[in-house]
Amino acid sequence: MDLPSIYQAILGWPCYAKFMVVPNYAYLKLKLPGPRGVIAVSGDLQQAHSYEEESLNIAMATSQALELQSIWATMIETAPKSSRRKQSAGAFKPTNDTNVVRIDLEDDIFAWKPSDMLGILRQVAEHSLDILPGAKPVKQCLYRFDDKRRKAIGEEITRLLATGFIKEVFHSEWIANPVQVQKKNGASRMCIDYTNLNKACPKVPYPLP
Incomplete structure (x- = not known):
């Protein structure tokens, strides 16, 4: 075989x-x-x-x-x-031979x-992080949040743990805090402050959010 x-x-x-x-x-x-x-x-x-x-x-x-x-x-x-044919970014325009594909939203092909x-x-x-040689791990100090933000962060962490996106790690060398970022529509989104980790990695077109 x-x-x-x-x-x-x-x-x-x-x-x-x-x-x-x-x-x-x-x-x-x-x-x-x-x-x-x-x-x-x-x-x-x-x-x-x-x-x-x-x-x-x-x-x-x-x-x-x-x-x-x-x-x-x-x-x-x-x-x-x-x-x-190779096209530049933003040049995706329909042509005469473009086929229209209709998708049924009830089909089980989307991740809702x-x-x-x-x-x-x-x-x-x-995926692995290409950390620069000699970079020292950084453990950020604990951020303090009000009750509203702390509750929102707790609910998001619980949801990610339940879906298996994240897991609890003990004795981590790098520690980054969660932060609440406000969207244009007024809602908030939880992100991770990877500022120190980004500095320890080579410059890439897609930095960590």
Whole structure:
């Protein structure tokens, strides 16, 4: 199988016959004759189960990645030639061969709330912070908020914890405070003060909010 796996080797019946191996699946043991007597190889059920689960995750991630590549290749092949021309930002204008696609809002293809976004496997995509070498971690002092803002921040944190977007971390090297930012419509939005962390990372077009 042309598929990544965590196993270093997979032994089949031809190997068993060649080395005269006697397997015992109930006790997870292999016995075979050696130069100085019988050689016994023992396994661990819990470790084997964890390996099997990890191999399944890798296989699923690889399958999803291949499926996405196939969909992307199909989209490129079926796309109109005019849409393949490189255009500058803000130049997206409908052309004569533009197709209008109608979407039913009742279809289960949109994420209307955070719990609808189930995420992807880490084997497919994983984000990491490219912190500059020699940067010292900064632990911000605790911000004080009034009762109204503290209640709003608490509700937002509870919602993010329930959906699995965040998790509690102990002994963190970097500590940043939540802040309340007012929108144009008067509502407030919770953000994180990543000022110190942004200074410790290289300049990129998309800084942390």
